Amino acid sequence: MCGLFGMIDYKGVLNCWEKKRIIQTLANASEIRGKDATGIAFLLREQIQIYKRALPAHKLHISLPLDVTIVMGHTRLATQGSFLENQNNHPFYGRYSQGEFALAHNGILYNDRELRIKENLPDTDIKTDSYIAVQLLEKEGTINTDTLAHMAEKVKGSFTFTVLNRQGLFIIKGNSPFYLLHFKKGFYLYASTEEIMEYVLKKLKLKRLEREEISINSGEIIHLHRNGQVGLGKFVDSVFFDNRNPKRFSYLNYYTDLCQGENDYKITKEELEQLMFQYDLDENDIQQLFCDPKQVQEVIDELNLWR
Structure with a gap:
């Protein structure tokens, strides 16, 4: 942030x-x-x-x-x-x-x-x-x-x-x-x-x-x-959208597999799901984001500000 x-x-x-x-x-x-x-x-x-x-x-x-x-x-x-x-x-x-x-x-x-x-x-x-x-x-x-x-x-x-x-x-x-x-x-x-x-x-x-x-x-x-x-x-803000959109759930198992047990990203399954839905990220976006654990943590910190 x-x-x-x-x-x-x-x-x-x-x-x-x-x-x-x-x-x-x-x-x-x-x-x-x-x-x-x-x-x-x-x-x-x-x-x-x-x-x-x-x-x-x-x-x-x-x-x-x-x-x-x-x-x-x-x-x-x-x-x-x-x-x-x-x-x-x-x-x-x-x-x-x-x-x-x-x-x-x-x-x-x-x-x-x-x-x-x-x-x-x-x-x-x-x-x-x-x-x-x-x-x-x-x-x-x-x-x-x-x-x-x-x-x-x-x-x-x-x-x-x-x-x-x-x-x-x-x-x-x-x-x-x-x-x-x-x-x-x-x-x-x-x-x-x-x-x-x-x-x-x-x-x-x-x-x-x-x-x-x-x-x-x-x-x-x-x-x-x-x-x-x-x-x-x-402008049309693409970040906020219907969380029930089925195409988002098609990626869910793929994403959450990265968060089982200990991981370098220090991110929970719940935080990752929130990240998906709040930021409207697709598979390529997530992969690019996960190249830098510091960026992952920054996004999670920003999400926590909204809670």
């Missing part, structure tokens, strides 16, 4: 020191979801700027230019792609015909190699599974709720994405957690979980401010415009 966090100060009500303190505190609190690397992306004079390092958040000194109003952040627990190679860390830079964007991802994607072949995408030195989302969006040629939906319907695994461009911040909500608050004063804050946000609110004494939670469900896209307006989109 990884941590997503950020801020949209659409009325410009926060001063530079307040924005820096909010982002640093959000990053530090999000470290519980990933300590291998930390990064932020923001718009400066209409251009995407990305700052990321292979450091836990509390060791990364975050500073922001005076006129920055949107910040998108990420704390990483590395699975695929070494965090010591900074190109593998989030956020990622992307370019399309109308400009540029940055993308961050919480979750694990299992069909990145398959999609790179199927979609005829170029090879890349970036080893992180998340980067396939950048390549799919670059191929789309533009960023809007429709093209983001196309991307979300192609990837398989667990995810919530955030995408930043000149039009604002997009949130593509899959089955990974996300928590968004709107402060009536004129800004938004977000984190991966309510617990992280509650810690930040208490530490920064923001509980006294009037605010409301913005609900976002799996299969939904929220576009937070730079002026504070909200746009909505939807």
